[in-house]
Amino acid sequence: MAEPISLASGLLALATFAFQSSITLYKTVQSFQFHPKRIRDLKEELEALSGVLGSLTETVSATTDVDLSALDLPLLRCGNACNEFEQEIMKCSSRSGGSRTSFRDWAKLRYMGDNVDGFRQLLAGYKSTINIALTDANLRKSSVTAEGLEIYRNLIKNATDDLEAHLQSIDEKLEAILEHTMTESGLDVTELRLIKEERMSTQKCLQICAQLSDHINQIQLTPKRSGSSPGPMDPDALPESLINEGLQECRNSLILTAAKLETYMKDLIDRLVTKSETAMTSEEEHADLVRLREEWETTRQCVDICSKADIHLKENISTIDNYATGDAIQFMVSTDGKTIHGRNRGLGWRTRQVGGHLSDVTLQQLSRDMSSISFQNTGNEDPSMRDSTLSTPDDGVENKPGSEFGERHGRGFKLTSRTTADIAMSSTKSAKGRQSSPPKG
Numbered sequence: 001m002a003e004p005i006s007l008a009s010g011l012l013a014l015a016t017f018a019f020q021s022s023i024t025l026y027k028t029v030q031s032f033q034f035h036p037k038r039i040r041d042l043k044e045e046l047e048a049l050s051g052v053l054g055s056l057t058e059t060v061s062a063t064t065d066v067d068l069s070a071l072d073l074p075l076l077r078c079g080n081a082c083n084e085f086e087q088e089i090m091k092c093s094s095r096s097g098g099s100r101t102s103f104r105d106w107a108k109l110r111y112m113g114d115n116v117d118g119f120r121q122l123l124a125g126y127k128s129t130i131n132i133a134l135t136d137a138n139l140r141k142s143s144v145t146a147e148g149l150e151i152y153r154n155l156i157k158n159a160t161d162d163l164e165a166h167l168q169s170i171d172e173k174l175e176a177i178l179e180h181t182m183t184e185s186g187l188d189v190t191e192l193r194l195i196k197e198e199r200m201s202t203q204k205c206l207q208i209c210a211q212l213s214d215h216i217n218q219i220q221l222t223p224k225r226s227g228s229s230p231g232p233m234d235p236d237a238l239p240e241s242l243i244n245e246g247l248q249e250c251r252n253s254l255i256l257t258a259a260k261l262e263t264y265m266k267d268l269i270d271r272l273v274t275k276s277e278t279a280m281t282s283e284e285e286h287a288d289l290v291r292l293r294e295e296w297e298t299t300r301q302c303v304d305i306c307s308k309a310d311i312h313l314k315e316n317i318s319t320i321d322n323y324a325t326g327d328a329i330q331f332m333v334s335t336d337g338k339t340i341h342g343r344n345r346g347l348g349w350r351t352r353q354v355g356g357h358l359s360d361v362t363l364q365q366l367s368r369d370m371s372s373i374s375f376q377n378t379g380n381e382d383p384s385m386r387d388s389t390l391s392t393p394d395d396g397v398e399n400k401p402g403s404e405f406g407e408r409h410g411r412g413f414k415l416t417s418r419t420t421a422d423i424a425m426s427s428t429k430s431a432k433g434r435q436s437s438p439p440k441g
Contacts, residue, residue, distance in 0.1 A: 078123070125159070167303065
């Protein structure tokens with residue numbers, strides 16, 4: 001007999017369990033012939049969920065250097081939810097006669113008080129969380145386009161919003177069950193009320209921690225732009241560094257405080273549920289209460305995964321905006337594997353640009369080579385050309401982008417204007433030449 005799946009089973013076993021459970025539920029739904037809009041939407045969500053779970057299973061099987069252990073609880077809850085919903089379908093079908101060809105009572109299905117759409121949204125939350133965790137792991141190993149970053153950023157925001165709404169719904173359901181239990185039983189109402197008030201206070205403290213952490217992220221000083229990087233003795237570098245270190249310490253302290261509050265919140269929920277369980281006589285109510293408690297904990301874990309992914313997204317992107325004129329060399333390079341989001345802009349016919357992911361050694365050698373080439377070219381220039389270039393960096397109208405001359409003839413070179421003395425000297429030489437010529441015979 002196989003051992004029951006649990007958090008101790010390991011990530012691969014949990015991913016496989018959730019994957020197989022989603023496929024089994026899909027096949028069960030597919031076996032019924034009547035598929036209204038809600039059921040078609042559920043099937044599509046199950047297909048998408050199975051695809052994400054399949055990718056996760058392959059990733060976990062193929063690599064050992066990716067830590068996705070934060071997904072343990074969501075995977076366990078996802079697999080259990082699929083199995084439990086399948087059982088609800090079979091119960092509802094048996095009460096309707098057991099025929100899969102004529103079953104039309106989809107609207108009567110309930111899971112934790114929600115209908116089919118509510119269950120589909122539950123699965124969508126699992127899918128988004130797993131997808132975000134996978135993308136977060138991949139971003140630490142590879143680069144991505146600016147468009148891809150924006151899509152990922154929107155995915156995190158939308159998933160977080162949906163999970164927060166789901167968490168609020170769970171709180172409301174727990175509140176309703178507890179109110180009902182307190183009314184129907186002879187429990188100590190005062191103690192339950194105090195626990196509820198303490199839970200609300202803890203929730204408010206968590207919100208304050210989150211808001212303060214976001215505010216620190218906004219005011220934390222960013223490094224100076226490339227091109228004006230402070231040197232080792234730059235007097236402005238030390239104050240900025242000290243402020244950033246202090247803000248980071250505050251942020252780390254908030255993270256620890258929030259973790260303690262989360263643990264305390266979970267303990268309060270457990271106490272509320274335990275108090276209510278003793279007064280419940282209905283097995284269905286008891287099962288819903290247990291599921292709601294598990295779902296509450298899982299959803300908070302999913303929110304935490306999305307929050308950390310958002311932090312990693314901001315920390316692992318180097319934003320660079322280079323601008324230079326004249327004879328310049330621009331570098332937009334990552335040597336530590338971070339994703340680069342930026343642009344090189346240069347005005348001048350000899351601006352050189354380098355971009356991409358390079359090693360430190362390669363970057364240093366490339367910088368020396370390009371600087372050497374620049375120095376040699378500068379030394380070989382005619383002084384009058386350098387003076388002309390310095391006085392007119394655009395090399396005249398003919399070199400301006402979009403000019404008619406440039407479009408027809410390409411880049412040109414401005415001719416040095418001749419002075420009046422040069423013209424007079426040339427005329428004198430020409431006259432002397434004519435005087436010295438022998439007369440024709």
